[in-house]
Amino acid sequence: MNKNTLGIVWKLIIASLFVGMALSYFDITPAELIKDLPETIGRIVDTAWSGVQWAADYVVLGAIIVVPVWLLMNISNIAGKFKKKD
Numbered sequence: 001m002n003k004n005t006l007g008i009v010w011k012l013i014i015a016s017l018f019v020g021m022a023l024s025y026f027d028i029t030p031a032e033l034i035k036d037l038p039e040t041i042g043r044i045v046d047t048a049w050s051g052v053q054w055a056a057d058y059v060v061l062g063a064i065i066v067v068p069v070w071l072l073m074n075i076s077n078i079a080g081k082f083k084k085k086d
Helices: 003-025 030-035 037-085
Strands: none
Touching: 030 037
């Protein structure tokens, strides 16, 4: 095997390790994965969607403070751009 092929094999082994650890965290065994593939995919999608919803709540909450502060800090730059167009 050349150096490139060994690198690809090594990356696949590492990726498989991390995916296996993640699936194990969600109590998914290889037998369940093969037997109940549609249900497993549904569980993964549900978990991912709940993670997106969790993150979205925090993004909106933070944006309530961050966006007005950013606007106040940059209002002179924004006004200067409109004055240059006239």
